[in-house]
Amino acid sequence: MMQPLLQVHGLTVTFPTPSGPVPVVRDFSLTMGREKIGVVGESGSGKSMTARAILGLVRPPGQVTARTLQLEDMDLMGLSPRGWQALRGKKAGMILQDPKFSLNPIKRIGNQIEETLRLHEPIRRGERRERALAMLEAVGIDDPVRVYKSYPHELSGGMGQRAMIAMMLVSSPNLLIADEPTSALDVVVREQVLRLLDTLVTDRGLGLILISHDLPMVARFCDRILVMYRGRVVETLDARYLDAATHPYTRGLLACLPSPATRGHMLPTLSRDPSWEAA
Amino acid sequence: MRGLVLGGVMAARGFAALLITLVGLLLVTFVVGRVMPIDPVVAAVGDKASAETYAKAREALGLDQPVWIQFGRYIGGVARGDLGQSSLSNRPVSEDIARVFPATVELSTLGILVGIILGVPLGVFAAHRRNRWPDQIIRSVSLLGYSTPVFWLGLIGLLIFYAQLGWSGGPGRIDTAYRYSVEEWSGLMLVDTLYSGDWDAFRSALSHIALPALLLGYFSLAYIARMTRGFMIEELSKEYVTTARLKGASEADVLWRHALPNVLVPVITVIALAYAQLLEGTVLTETVFAWPGLGLYITNSLFSADMPAVLGGTLVVGVCFVLLNKISEILYPILDPRTRSR
Numbered sequence: 001m002m003q004p005l006l007q008v009h010g011l012t013v014t015f016p017t018p019s020g021p022v023p024v025v026r027d028f029s030l031t032m033g034r035e036k037i038g039v040v041g042e043s044g045s046g047k048s049m050t051a052r053a054i055l056g057l058v059r060p061p062g063q064v065t066a067r068t069l070q071l072e073d074m075d076l077m078g079l080s081p082r083g084w085q086a087l088r089g090k091k092a093g094m095i096l097q098d099p100k101f102s103l104n105p106i107k108r109i110g111n112q113i114e115e116t117l118r119l120h121e122p123i124r125r126g127e128r129r130e131r132a133l134a135m136l137e138a139v140g141i142d143d144p145v146r147v148y149k150s151y152p153h154e155l156s157g158g159m160g161q162r163a164m165i166a167m168m169l170v171s172s173p174n175l176l177i178a179d180e181p182t183s184a185l186d187v188v189v190r191e192q193v194l195r196l197l198d199t200l201v202t203d204r205g206l207g208l209i210l211i212s213h214d215l216p217m218v219a220r221f222c223d224r225i226l227v228m229y230r231g232r233v234v235e236t237l238d239a240r241y242l243d244a245a246t247h248p249y250t251r252g253l254l255a256c257l258p259s260p261a262t263r264g265h266m267l268p269t270l271s272r273d274p275s276w277e278a279a
Numbered sequence: 280m281r282g283l284v285l286g287g288v289m290a291a292r293g294f295a296a297l298l299i300t301l302v303g304l305l306l307v308t309f310v311v312g313r314v315m316p317i318d319p320v321v322a323a324v325g326d327k328a329s330a331e332t333y334a335k336a337r338e339a340l341g342l343d344q345p346v347w348i349q350f351g352r353y354i355g356g357v358a359r360g361d362l363g364q365s366s367l368s369n370r371p372v373s374e375d376i377a378r379v380f381p382a383t384v385e386l387s388t389l390g391i392l393v394g395i396i397l398g399v400p401l402g403v404f405a406a407h408r409r410n411r412w413p414d415q416i417i418r419s420v421s422l423l424g425y426s427t428p429v430f431w432l433g434l435i436g437l438l439i440f441y442a443q444l445g446w447s448g449g450p451g452r453i454d455t456a457y458r459y460s461v462e463e464w465s466g467l468m469l470v471d472t473l474y475s476g477d478w479d480a481f482r483s484a485l486s487h488i489a490l491p492a493l494l495l496g497y498f499s500l501a502y503i504a505r506m507t508r509g510f511m512i513e514e515l516s517k518e519y520v521t522t523a524r525l526k527g528a529s530e531a532d533v534l535w536r537h538a539l540p541n542v543l544v545p546v547i548t549v550i551a552l553a554y555a556q557l558l559e560g561t562v563l564t565e566t567v568f569a570w571p572g573l574g575l576y577i578t579n580s581l582f583s584a585d586m587p588a589v590l591g592g593t594l595v596v597g598v599c600f601v602l603l604n605k606i607s608e609i610l611y612p613i614l615d616p617r618t619r620s621r
Contacts, residue, residue, distance in 0.1 A: 055525065057524060081530070082529075085527045085528070088526065089525060089526040089527035097518075101517060102521070102522045103519055104522070104523070105616075106540055106541055106615050115528070116526045116527070119526060119527045119528060151616040153616070168525065
């Protein structure tokens with residue numbers, strides 16, 4: 001059997017508070033190959049923290065424990081800072097929510113893309129430039145040379161997000177995490193960026209973890225969906241059979257979506273049950 | 280280079296604003312000087328002079344004219360480089376200032392260099408190790424620098440390094456033996472001794488300036504490190520720092536190549552402020568170390584009601600402030616593309 005791309009078992013992230021440690025991710029498990037996994041849940045459900053824990057980005061005082069955390073054949077538990085540096089950008093990348101904040105405001109886009117290459121591949125400056133320009137073209141930018149020379153504030157949100165994707169894919173990682181990659185974009189651009197992401201992931205045969213609070217959107221793009229609630233995965237679904245959801249939280253979320261059938265009626269709101277957390 | 284050109288244009292545009300600022304500064308100083316309960320005529324002729332002498336001196340000083348004419352005349356003089364006659368030294372104020380100001384420039388420049396070279400890295404490091412022991416130590420040391428009276432620290436320094444250990448040259452700018460042998464060229468003792476190739480004199484000058492410069496450096500270090508730490512802590516919480524880590528950047532890269540360049544604009548502003556404060560003449564330091572600088576000059580002039588000297592000194596301080604502000608404004612667009620106007 002082929003080795004899975006990512007194996008996570010019992011991942012838990014806790015933060016100390018004055019009233020004792022509070023777990024924000026509880027017993028998260030996922031085994032995935034080069035497929036598209038969606039992680040949905042409301043704000044504060046632990047989606048982003050899970051992604052950050054997988055890439056070793058939880059900063060003290062946050063604490064990460066797991067029974068297994070393995071990327072390809074590499075054990076990530078107890079990885080040294082140097083080990084993480086060699087892994088991030090090269091083996092796995094992550095796209096953050098809002099390019100307005102996630103790009104360094106005083107560095108040119110080209111320089112920021114080349115930084116990934118500079119950190120991982122001993123190639124010459126001219127070749128770096130070519131790779132960066134090619135990558136800009138690959139993320140659907142018509143005038144790569146202009147964007148290469150631009151500063152982040154000179155780009156639109158959609159352009160910025162494309163540049164971000166370029167930065168994360170230029171060194172050809174196998175795993176890409178996208179943390180709400182389209183939430184900060186307007187609706188038209190959102191669709192374009194999603195389609196681009198889908199194409200890139202499919203063409204390059206990457207594993208994708210798409211984090212979002214938009215259940216139908218995730219269902220369109222992903223193969224499997226994990227539903228998180230209060231730091232826990234409460235349900236794992238095949239994206240083709242959303243209606244087969246059995247967990248009351250997922251059913252509640254689906255019921256809240258507007259559809260032609262419910263036209264003219266008030267949409268229901270979610271009524272929570274403490275027993276969901278134990279599930 | 281584009282930034283430099285734009286900076287030049289901005290500097291030219293700011294020149295008019297600079298003039299207005301300086302005239303305003305002079306006006307305030309002038310008015311304060313006139314309403315002070317000190318009679319500059321008495322200061323010039325002494326209180327035993329006859330009424331006739333007094334009136335003559337009053338006329339000679341132009342004090343019989345209305346205040347606004349006096350001010351106009353003063354401004355006219357300043358425009359021609361004439362700052363008036365010091366009643367204390369009986370020499371042109373401009374000459375006096377040309378003599379004392381280089382001493383202050385030399386001392387403050389060394390001081391601010393110490394402050395920058397140590398303060399910025401300490402601030403960055405403290406932010407990196409926020410709330411851990413290195414941060415606590417750096418914070419305590421800067422707080423100490425901030426709150427210890429300079430005359431006390433200066434005296435203790437002299438006591439230990441001059442009186443006890445003999446490492447420092449002690450008060451003054453250079454040993455008396457060299458005082459008249461060094462040819463004056465720039466007015467900066469270190470430069471002049473180097474220029475004349477007199478290594479012994481250079482060593483002597485260095486041993487004199489080291490202690491007060493380190494002391495001033497410590498004070499600006501305290502300020503610069505504290506502010507840099509604050510800016511860096513805010514910067515490190517930003518999302519682009521996460522992006523850098525995601526690309527595989529090391530913590531050193533994150534600190535020095537991503538976060539620090541982003542806070543250079545406020546850090547430069549802080550440095551300019553600290554430098555201006557030093558240039559203003561640190562009266563206490565100059566007193567403790569018998570350093571013949573601007574601060575000492577203005578203070579002495581003030582005590583002897585030598586208003587032209589006080590006004591002249593104030594003008595120099597004002598010009599320093601405004602110029603340093605302008606210089607940092609010119610640097611902004613070079614450091615941060617977002618502040619470049621199109």
